[in-house]
Amino acid sequence: MPPVRRLRSAKATPAALHLTRFLPYRLSVLANTVSHTVAKLYETRFGITIPEWRIIAVLGGGETLSAGDIARRTAMDKVQVSRAISRMLDSALILRESGDTDRRKALLTLTPKALAIYAEIVPMALAYEAELTDALSDEERATLDQLLTRLQARADALAAPAAAETEAEEG
Amino acid sequence: MPPVRRLRSAKATPAALHLTRFLPYRLSVLANTVSHTVAKLYETRFGITIPEWRIIAVLGGGETLSAGDIARRTAMDKVQVSRAISRMLDSALILRESGDTDRRKALLTLTPKALAIYAEIVPMALAYEAELTDALSDEERATLDQLLTRLQARADALAAPAAAETEAEEG
DNA sequence: TTGCAACAGTTTCAAACGAAACTATCTTGT
DNA sequence: ACAAGATAGTTTCGTTTGAAACTGTTGCAA
Numbered sequence: 001m002p003p004v005r006r007l008r009s010a011k012a013t014p015a016a017l018h019l020t021r022f023l024p025y026r027l028s029v030l031a032n033t034v035s036h037t038v039a040k041l042y043e044t045r046f047g048i049t050i051p052e053w054r055i056i057a058v059l060g061g062g063e064t065l066s067a068g069d070i071a072r073r074t075a076m077d078k079v080q081v082s083r084a085i086s087r088m089l090d091s092a093l094i095l096r097e098s099g100d101t102d103r104r105k106a107l108l109t110l111t112p113k114a115l116a117i118y119a120e121i122v123p124m125a126l127a128y129e130a131e132l133t134d135a136l137s138d139e140e141r142a143t144l145d146q147l148l149t150r151l152q153a154r155a156d157a158l159a160a161p162a163a164a165e166t167e168a169e170e171g
Numbered sequence: 172m173p174p175v176r177r178l179r180s181a182k183a184t185p186a187a188l189h190l191t192r193f194l195p196y197r198l199s200v201l202a203n204t205v206s207h208t209v210a211k212l213y214e215t216r217f218g219i220t221i222p223e224w225r226i227i228a229v230l231g232g233g234e235t236l237s238a239g240d241i242a243r244r245t246a247m248d249k250v251q252v253s254r255a256i257s258r259m260l261d262s263a264l265i266l267r268e269s270g271d272t273d274r275r276k277a278l279l280t281l282t283p284k285a286l287a288i289y290a291e292i293v294p295m296a297l298a299y300e301a302e303l304t305d306a307l308s309d310e311e312r313a314t315l316d317q318l319l320t321r322l323q324a325r326a327d328a329l330a331a332p333a334a335a336e337t338e339a340e341e342g
Numbered sequence: 343t344t345g346c347a348a349c350a351g352t353t354t355c356a357a358a359c360g361a362a363a364c365t366a367t368c369t370t371g372t
Numbered sequence: 373a374c375a376a377g378a379t380a381g382t383t384t385c386g387t388t389t390g391a392a393a394c395t396g397t398t399g400c401a402a
Contacts, residue, residue, distance in 0.1 A: 017293045019245060023300050024205045026319050029246045031202035033326040034195045049358095051302070052239045057190045067381060074190060082382060104367045104380040110339045122188045129194050132325055138372065140318060147315050148197050154303055155204040214368040222387095238351060250390065253352060275397045 038128060045124070046117050051076060051084035052093070053121065059094075059110045060118035066105040088114070209299055215285070216295070220256035222247060223264070226291065230265075230281045231289035237276040258330050 019025050035050065042053050054074040054100065058066060065146055067074070071081045086107065088094040093114040099105040190196050206221065215226050225245040230236060236244075242252045256279065259265040264285040270276040281289065304312055 002300060006394090017228060017231070017296060019224075019225060022228075022296065023303060024202075024209050024296075025225070026323070027198070027202040028206050029193075030319060030323050030326060031198040032246075033323065033330055035199050037326065037330045038195050049316055054190060054196070056317060057188055057193075060188070060402065068379085075203075077360075079383090080358090082380095083358085099380095102368070102380085103333070108382075125188060125193065125195075128329070131329055132322065135321055136318070143311075143314055144318050144322075147311060147318070148201060151303065151315075152197070152201050152204065154306060155201060157207065158302055159204055159208045239349090248390070249351065250353090251388095253350095254388090257352090273350085273398070277351075 034132065038125070040101075041124065041128065042140065044050065046121060048093075048117070049084070049087075051080055052088055055084055055088065055108075056079070056093070056110065056114055056118050056121070058117070060122070062110075062115075064107050066099070066107065068105070070108065077140045093117070183331055188258060194226065205303065209296070212275065213292065217292060218262075219264075219288070220255070220258075222251050223259055226252070226259065226279075227264070227281065227285055227289050227292070230279065231286070231293070233281075233286075235278050235280045237270070239276070243277065264288070 038053075038158055042048050042050065048056070051074075054076065055070055058070055058073045067081050067085060070076075070085075071078045074081070076084075085094060085096070089096060092111055095109045095111055096106045133144070136144065143164050145168065195327060203341075209224075211223060213219050213221065220228070222245075225247065226241055229241055229244045238249065238252050243255075245252070247255075248261045256265060256267070266280045267277045268283055269323050270278055292302055304315070307315065
């Protein structure tokens with residue numbers, strides 16, 4: 001029996017790693033490329049940043065939310081949300097009024113100006129998304145959706161080393 | 172014939188957009204979660220950042236490259252590479268010598284210290300990747316690979332609006 | 343050759359970032 | 373009722389970032 005089968009796992013090479021095949025790297029590069037493109041889109045057309053776009057996206061239905069709600073729904077941290085809101089107040093995209101029952105919470109609503117942007121930006125966003133997945137069949141799109149969902153769940157689990165055993169079923 | 176079929180596309184709602192279903196958003200959040208986790212891994216164990224890890228990854232085979240080569244292979248920009256190299260010189264992870272034929276180019280090689288990190292970090296990186304794709308079948312992993320490749324190609328094409336028609340077949 | 347554009351890499355500057363500290367408000371336990 | 377702790381949101385501080393300007397080197401053209 002020849003020793004051929006052991007050649008690949010010889011200990012001289014400590015298991016090759018090609019960056020371009022490494023999933024974290026690939027995800028980072030892809031997300032970066034995409035983000036950069038859409039950011040430029042939003043910036044040049046509406047003068048808003050990605051955090052501002054996300055806030056517009058979650059408030060675009062006309063809902064009223066607190067900053068904390070927004071942070072949760074956009075996966076941004078509260079500092080980022082606070083700063084984005086402050087910019088949006090300056091540019092009259094958002095309306096802030098003190099909560100009645102809880103004065104710590106500020107109730108946030110989009111202004112008509114922001115709603116107009118929303119109406120215009122959503123088709124653009126969807127168009128970009130459509131172009132991005134242009135070469136994918138409907139079935140592939142569904143698979144992608146599924147895989148991303150599962151990867152995110154797994155990544156979340158691996159991100160919280162020991163903590164939050166009980167929070168696991170939050171969803 | 173009842174008007175039922177027109178209800179979904181009534182113009183009152185300007186096409187809904189749920190952030191959590193929006194591909195650019197999902198990619199961004201996923202890549203962020205993953206990056207943050209591996210960054211913490213590398214930082215606590217070896218005291219290096221992601222840019223430094225990427226440089227170690229491409230030089231880990233023992234190859235000698237210029238800063239520009241590294242920038243291209245890691246998809247980082249030259250500023251980021253320059254700064255990472257400068258940090259690595261300080262911590263004796265990299266060796267820089269002036270090019271002989273072209274004195275603009277600096278030839279970069281890993282020190283034994285960095286090679287030792289490489290030997291130790293690669294299994295960790297692969298282990299994380301394996302854990303991340305734990306719940307995926309071999310077939311699903313292959314599909315994911317394929318989909319990411321195609322999305323990246325498409326994203327690249329959409330990122331360069333009018334330019335680089337001729338560069339399209341560069342790979 | 344000399345001058346000029348292209349290139350490699352570094353530095354500068356202003357913006358963006360995250361962690362931690364802080365202010366203000368609300369909740370809970372005694 | 374009130375102190376102790378939790379929560380909402382802002383501010384501060386040191387670091388990281390990317391674009392543009394800059395330095396030095398090479399290649400090319402007149």
